[in-house]
Amino acid sequence: MGAPKQKWTPEEEAALKAGVLKHGTGKWRTILSDTEFSLILKSRSNVDLKDKWRNISVTALWGSRKKAKLALKMTPPATIQDDNNTALSIVALANDDERAKPTSPGGSCASKRSITSLDKIILEAITNLKELRGSDRTSIFLYIEENFKTPPNMKRHVAVRLKHLSSNGTLVKIKHKYRFSSNFIPVG
Amino acid sequence: MGAPKQKWTPEEEAALKAGVLKHGTGKWRTILSDTEFSLILKSRSNVDLKDKWRNISVTALWGSRKKAKLALKMTPPATIQDDNNTALSIVALANDDERAKPTSPGGSCASKRSITSLDKIILEAITNLKELRGSDRTSIFLYIEENFKTPPNMKRHVAVRLKHLSSNGTLVKIKHKYRFSSNFIPVG
DNA sequence: CGGTAGGGATAGGGTTCT
């Protein structure tokens, strides 16, 4: 009677990903209004976009929302305070794109939102690199470059964010005995 | 980084309620500045207060803003003209308070506001009782007594307001063939 | 400019369907 569960097509999914790349996460209404995507996504609401993005994100990182919750519970007290899953997978998005590519490969909308996004990506990188003593700047950058479509001077951005994240206590910086570079470890 | 969603604690909610009781609705900045509440509400803005109060109010009456809107739409033309949600929940407010009670339990700010509140509650009662031909005074009063913490002589107040509401055309009074009591039906 | 009212968007928990 209601809606028979409208499954997302690959085209729609690609449009959503491109939209997030262009406008950032959390700008669902904006993405929907963008003429570049509005046609493809015309049967979706802003809330649909949000929900789908959550599914994509969480799936990419943990396999499912349920597992994600469990994972979060298992993470001791001190953790990153901000929104848990959304942004980071901006990223995972480049992985599987040899199909629909709704134009504008490198979006240019990068204000504050993208910055906190980058923070999340960095956190993800460190997590996924799974190096017991944390990862250094170069490894982190290479991971990001490999998994995301990166804008021009991403390396510098990463450096800046790393400095910021360690000064505000989100990451701790560890100096090594036998190397010049420091490693970064999420607090908690 | 922005708090993902700062949920209201029972203490904060109690402070807000007490603040409204003391200063009235719409005096958000005043409430925030009152040293009696400023500490508890220090992480809230005047706008936050306004939003939370709206939420409390509407929830008490209709369950949610969405339902409130629907209910309003379904009520044909003639309706109550004044402020839609604000005041009334001064009432519902007594429901769950055996915890934090930030002093001044009985504020003395009652005049016109409380009166229109009661009118709304009456309307709600009739609506929720869902009796096809309207409800009589006794049913209405029992409904209110069951769903709100009622002051001493509420029964008389209800009677007075019913008379008023039917004389000003908000309700119509229907005399029944086989009963003495009349029923009241919202106009529209 | 500072404040409030109101519309509307988002975040996240919950629910239903497959």
Added chain:
DNA sequence: TAGAACCCTATCCCTACC
């Protein structure tokens, strides 16, 4: 029975209007 799609609503954001 897990996971995708969808629902519910507290919270947050934006704009118009003093």
